[in-house]
Amino acid sequence: MVKARESWVQQAVRKIEADFNRSADTHLIPLSLPAYPGVDLYLKDESSHPTGSLKHRLARSLFLYALCNGWLREGSTVIEASSGSTAVSEAYFARLIGLPFMAVIPKNTSREKIAAIEFYGGQIHLVNSGREIYGESERLARELGGHYMDQFTYAERATDWRSNNNIAESIFSQMRQEPHPVPDWIVCSCGTGGTTATIGRYIRYQGYDSRVCVADPENSVFFDAYASGDPTLQIEAGSLIEGIGRPRVERSFIPSVIDRMARIPDLASLAALRYLEKSLGRRCGGSTGTNFIAALQLARRMHGAGEAGSIVMVLCDGGERYSQTYYNDAWLRERDFDVGPAEWAIAQSAEQGEALPWELEEHAHEDHVPAR
Structure with a gap:
């Protein structure tokens, strides 16, 4: 009986590993920000996995x-x-x-x-x-x-954050031939906190001078928990941006691996999707819009300080699953989202260097300061 059980487990593991061997790595896509020459932005496209997401x-x-x-x-x-x-x-x-x-x-x-x-x-x-x-x-x-x-x-804890082709190892491997191979920032968002933990730990394990910025949507407890240090915080509302933001601080959320957090308005996230659709020629999920706003803010700040370098942000999933919500004008009107002016403001920031019209809440932990 024990041998039969072990045989089933062994077969199951082999099937999962064989599936992995049949899958290529996900793409790293450069996206031009004309207003910020010298600051290179890349999107780690996790939508190309077999099930379409990170x-x-x-x-x-x-x-x-x-x-x-x-x-x-x-x-x-x-x-x-x-x-x-x-x-x-x-x-x-x-x-x-x-x-x-x-x-x-x-x-x-x-x-x-x-x-x-x-x-x-x-x-x-x-x-x-x-x-x-x-x-x-x-x-x-x-x-x-x-x-x-x-x-x-x-x-x-389930992901091997030291290697085994995790998302962090994949990013740094794909960046090796780029003008700025070690990103100044990696931008992601938190649903469980697992991806952030993997990236933050890998950076420290390898000794890279990269920092982690987490973009958090409205109606999420993560930003306040990070800023206050209180892991017991809870809220009643849920995030409009599917897949990220939580009403409670999840056990996989590790604040100490995060260098900066930014709270992104939902209007900005949704408008960013329209800008990205035109820039990439394809649709992305809502969390990608959230990440893009944080990345754009960082790029503008780096350029203003005279810094050259690179930023990598996670493209979490494709937009096909949101045709009836984020890409539906009637759905947006029902929720009083006027994304047209917001999309124009994002374009002005990315292409003309204008400040974003939103005063983003941000908080940084200064205990991890990369060598320069």
Whole structure:
């Protein structure tokens, strides 16, 4: 019996590793900022993963972590609390190794994400808000005798942050032939905090003089927790920008690896998507717009200080899953978002050097000062 169980685990691990070997690395795309010569911006395009988002890396790591810890067995139901993208990727890996999967997601999750979860064979369990996904996932795991993946706890520890082609290693490898191969800043955002933890730890492990800037949306507790040092903060509202921002401080959020945080208005994030669509010739998800505003602010600041260098920001997912929301004019009007003037202001900043019209809340920890 033990040998049979070990054989199933070994086969499952091999299937996941074989899937990884069939997948190429994601692209690093340069994006010109005409107003800031000498400051090079690159987008790490995580939408090119098989399941279309940054969360593909996390899901693979979570499954390997659970398998090697002995938490998954043949036939057991995998349950995850998610705002959508992680559930899509976990449904993919569950199907790959023949396990049933159930996603516990807020009812306002985009229909496209729900369809993607179901495409990979996942079941949907809707709850009213993001605050309810944790307890409901635990309850279902107990009732079904399954395993709750709990990305919000294990994201920062399931990924091998020292190597193994994590996102940080991939970025620095792809930057080697660029004019400024060591980025001054890497810009990302937090859903679990796992990606930020991986990048921040890798920078320190390798001794790079790079800094991490986290862009946080409205209705997220991460910025205030970082600024105050209080990990117990909670709020009632949920983030409009799917996949990032949380109503509570997740266990995978590691403030000490972050050098600066910026709170980005939702209007700015949504308008940035329209500017990026024209600049890239393609659509991106909402969190990419959030990251772009923070990166643009950093580029303007570097140029103003006479600094040359590079910035890498994460393009988290594509815009196909948001055609009925962020790219829907009627949806925007219902929420009183007038993105036209905001998009023009972003273009003026990127192309003419004008200041952004939003006074961004920012907070920096000065205990990590890179050598210059």
